[in-house]
Amino acid sequence: MANEQIDAPKRVIFGLSMKLITMIIAMIMVVEVLIYLPSVANFRINWMDDRVHVAGVAARVIETVPDTMDLTPDTVSKLLSSAQAEALVVRTQGQSQLIERADMPMPVAAYAADTRERAPLDLIGRALEVLFFGSNRTMRVIGVPMDNQDVVVEVLVNEALLREELITYSRNIFWLSLLVASFTSFAIFLFLNGLLIRPITRLTRNMISFRQDPDDARKIIIPSERGDEVGVAERELAAMESNLFAMLKQKQHLADLGLAVAKINHDLRNTLGAAQLLSDQVANLDDPHVQRLAPRLVHTLDRAINFCQSVLDYGRHKSVAPRFEPVDLRALLDECATDAAVRMHPEIEWHNQVEDDVIIRVDPDQIARVLTNLLKNAREALEPLSLQDGQNLSISATLIANDQQVRLFIEDNGPGLSPRAKENLFRAFEGSGRAGGTGLGLAIAKELVEAHGGQLNYIETEKGTKFEICLPR
Known part of the structure; x- marks a missing residue:
């Protein structure tokens, strides 16, 4: 372990702290955007209400002027300048009066904006349209003054004035939102840094340090008394x-x-x-x-x-990854039975019940080692019985296969395994079924089968010994 090459830990550039601050700022800005949309729509409608209110004041001024007198150019200029308008139209009791500068032609309105229509989505859409696509067009603002409900006024104003104020308002909102997000994220970060970031950083550094030198007991982390x-x-x-x-x-x-x-x-x-x-x-x-x-x-x-x-x-013994290739299972069984001195044994019958067309993808050398070991163990268990008369000794191989897996059974009709051997099966130096055995064969066989993604199992039977090899098809 000490000689094992350990890669140096990579330096974290965009760490958890930076990610947390960025996420908090981004979430606050998203919330601010959701708040900004109705607020900018409200700013636009209030701006137009102010123009309508000034026009209403102008209407009152007009009412105070006797019918025999005309408005002077200076009075008209003051009225229009107070409303930032290019012209005014006052409608009351079926009568209309136009207020315009004598030295300037009557502008043509590109579109009308009625302040009496206040659908929320429509207001947001109109505000964003002016903010992003506004120009020097003339807009006709229609509304009713709050202090004079009998009068309807129309104010012709330059759209650029509204757009300029919308840009200023949006800029102020952006910087204010960024300032609030920065202070809020910093406050939340200070709280979460002590609660989560620093403990997680401590855990991470300890894992890296312990991985580099696991033989040093000083690298074992000392846990805190936190209950979470x-x-x-x-x-x-x-x-x-x-x-x-x-x-x-x-x-x-x-x-x-x-x-x-x-x-x-x-x-x-x-x-x-x-x-x-x-x-x-x-x-x-x-x-x-x-x-x-x-x-x-x-x-x-x-x-x-x-x-x-x-x-x-x-x-x-070294664990080597299997090299998979198509293998004829019946031929492999016969070859292993020959190597284990089972196939030509004078007293033991060999029954290979696997069909000829069964092809599996395995490492032939490793699976042959497993099969030879199982067949050799079965032969060694049966040979002491061959000296007794009337004994019909046999070893058989049967198969149950589907599209997903292959289940191969190696079975003999010998004396079976002792209770101690069953308890320590597949354990090196402990799981031998015969006197003087080491139990290494079954331990290695199980390891090889598991390397193929399969399982080696012992199956309880009334007589003899039976092993099951499960392999992916």
Whole structure:
């Protein structure tokens, strides 16, 4: 673990804090936009109401002038300037009076805007139209003054005046909204920074630091006393890092112990090999006592050598990813049965009940290793029974397949597994079903099947032993 190459952590440029501030400002600005739309529509209608109100005042002025007198050009200019209008039309009791400058021609209105029509969506649309597409057109504002309901006035004004004031109002609203959003986001950030950002940053830095050196116990996080989800995350991270630290130490000790055991096994195997050569020479002596004891001695030495070799093979075993290719399952079974000395066995019958056209995509070498191991275990379980008369010994392979998966069953009619073997099945050095076995074969077989995305299962039967291999089709 210490020698493993660890990539340096990438520097976070746009971190959680910046994302949080940006999100808060963006959300506040969105809310401000939703508030701005009706407010700008209200500003436009109020602006036009002011023009109508001034026109109403002008109407009162006109009423005070006797019919025998005409309005002077100076009075007309003052009335129009107060309303920022180019011309006024006052309608009362069926009569209309036009007020315009004598030195300027009567402008032609491009469109009319009636202040008595106040549909909200229509007001927003008209305000945005003036704001974005307004020009020097003349608009005819129609309305009723609040202090004189009997009078209807029409005010001809330049649209550019309204657009200029709308732009100024919008600019002020934008800067005010940005200022409010900045102060609000900063206040919310200060609150969330202490509540979430800093604890999350602490968790992140601790995970990076612990990943770089998991053998250092000082890198294990010290959880706070918070009772919320952050506190739970800190305590769970501390427990996970503690367990990982202990597990790494244990695995390091086991690795050192395994290396020592491998060296001992290697030397022991060589010693036992030499002893086997001597036992072969002793077995050729004519002494009756030697002839009686020699087979047991040779058998014991063979078992010891096989055990040492199995341990060394398991230690050298490396997990290699399967290389998938189409495989004829029936042919592969027959080949494995031959390798396991099952197919041509004089006392054991071999039944391959898999059809000829079953093709699966697997690693043929790895699956062959699994099948050979299962068939070899079945043969070794049946061979002691072959000395008994009347025994019909058999090993069979059957198949249940569909479009998704293949279920292959390897079954024998032997004595079955002992209770201890069933409890420790698929565990290295513990799950052997026969005396002197290591249990490594089934452990490796299960690992190989799982590497294919499948499962290796033991199935309880009344007699014999039955294993199921489930593989994706």
